[in-house]
Amino acid sequence: MELTAAQAIWLLPPVLPICVIVAWNDMRAMKIPNWTVGALLVIFAVFGLIAFGPQIWAWRWLHVVVMLIIGMALNAGGAMGAGDAKFIMAAAPFVAFADLTNILLILAVTLLLGWAIHRIVKHSPARRLVPEWESWKTGKRYPMGFPLASALVFYLAWPFLF
Incomplete structure (x- = not known):
């Protein structure tokens, strides 16, 4: 993992x-x-500059542009919601290109666990704690913000976990 604990301590909080x-x-x-x-x-503009230094920080803005274009294409094709595409675009500069495989693995795990947790709670008495949630009533649609945000947090926490 290219992300260091020193970088993560600036970004995770x-x-x-x-x-x-x-x-x-x-x-x-x-x-x-x-x-x-x-x-x-x-947050990336301020804390990313401190965490990565000016050269890496400047290059990471290219991640934003690339993911904006990919997200717009996926949204236009109906493969993903606009909010999900925007979140991925905003999260992209936090992730090193060298860690692409790692973040995709983390995302796969958070997607599967998030979906399972959401469905279990949806069909359990715990649902009564937040009965008004829209995601309970959306059929097969799933709130991707849950696994996407979880993946970014786990990526930034990785240097402290392992």
Whole structure:
């Protein structure tokens, strides 16, 4: 993993609350608020410069552009929601290109676990804690903000976990 503990210590604390809000709001309303995407970009603009230094920081903005284009194409093709595409775009500069395989593995795990947790809670008495959540009523649709935000948090926490 290319991400170091020194870099993660700068990035994880400000990113964590935004990711919690993204996951919660996407399960509650099936929407990822635009301000959370903007907040991630501002966090990267400030803390990313400190964590990575100017040269790496500047190159990481290319990740934003690439993922914006890919996300727009996937959204236009109906493969993903606009909020999910925007979140991926805003999360992209936090992830080193060398860690692409790692983040995809983390995303696969968070997607499967998130889906299982969401479905288990949906069909359990625990659902009564938040009966108004839109994601309970959307049929096969699933709030991808939950696994996407979880994947970013686990990626940034990785240097402390292993």
